[in-house]
Amino acid sequence: MNILAATENPLIPPLGEIIIGLIAFAVVFVVFAKLVAPRFEQVFRARREAIEGGIERAEAMQTEAREALERYRAQLAEARTEAAQIRDQARAEGQQILEELRTQAQEESARIVARGEEQLASARQQVVNELRGQIGALAVDLAGRIVGESLADDARRRGTVDRFLDQLEGMAVGTPDGRGGGVPVSEGNR
Amino acid sequence: MTSSAHVLGSVLAAGPGFQAPGIEAFYPHPLFSFAVLGVQFEITRITLILWIATLAISWFLVATVRNPQVVPGRMQFIGESGYSLVRDGIARDVVGPRGLPFAPFLASLFFFILANNLMSIIPVAQISPMSKFAFPLVLALICWVMYIWIGIREQGVGKYFKDILFLPGVPKPMYVLVTPIEILQNFIVRPFTLAVRLFANMFAGHMLLLVFSLGATYLFTVGGLSYVFGAVSFLMAIVMTFFELLVIFLQAYVFTVLMGTYLNGSIEAEH
16 A cells, blocks of 8 residues: 555546546536526526516506506596586576576566556546446536536437547546647637 | 653654554545556545535535525525525626626536535545545646637637737736746646645645544553543544635635636636
């Protein structure tokens, strides 16, 4: 053994050992490069993606939230304008209804007034007709007394009375516009 | 110290004498040998240890990625840490941005050396195949061929050799001095130092452990006062084992980092 050692120089290796070493390293290299490194790289990639994916998801959520907020705001503004429109419309409608009611009321009152006038007119006519007979009798009576003559002729008397009443009526109608004043004058002139 | 040395000397002189371990520790008897195409193969303990280390590290690495998870388990974490150390710390940061394709090569270099170095303190084996010059030399030669080839591939034959022969940015008269140094450094010194550094560290480490542990064993058999020295020697053997553990990791890392810097020099023209 000592003799063997003396002949060996540790820095001059036998070729066989070099070849064995080469094969051994080749085994480790092939195993590592083919089986181990790709899976490690896969793990690293998966890890990186997991982290980046998380960030991306968070960003996506943020944008989604922002969009939802904008949408909500837009809807709110829309609702506000719509409410304003409805309010305006209601006001206009109310105005219209008021207007209609007013015209209706006016019409009603006009009708009532017209009916009243009509009634009044008919009542007046009735009164006039009634009065006409009485006033005729009274006037004839009065005239008979004042003049002292008896107007025997009935037909003539009626004609006179009628003429007188017509004159009287004409005077009553004409008085307000001043024409009535002229009739008695013209009567007097005649 | 001198007095204790005297005592130790007298103790050693009393018996048949302490036979210090020599170079024969690295040449165990071949278990069997054969020849293929005239090349003699001797299968020794160390060859077996080499193969055990090779298969163990291969198995371990495959086992770490058997069921890879995004959140790693303990096994995966150990393998991943080792690979990340080489991939990020050396391939990316030392070799450069184009260094990632070399990560598997550098990592297998690292793991192969580490596994073989570890055999120097694993009981029963207790010798690193890296303390046989052939194995570091193989790795150094592979590295040597590789960084020259990558340099030619990346920069072209002309530019690669021109830049080595005539280092850019050096005054012309200085080439007399610089060119021989550069040639020597790039083609001879680099692979040689790479191999010798690893070999010598593991060789010396093994010798140290042998001396202290054999010394302790011997001193315990002598009797008398030498028990004290035997205990000291035993303690030193343990301390040296821890020191060896440090060297094991350091040398595996240094070898890989240096290969990284050589690759960096080959990939990036400026160096």
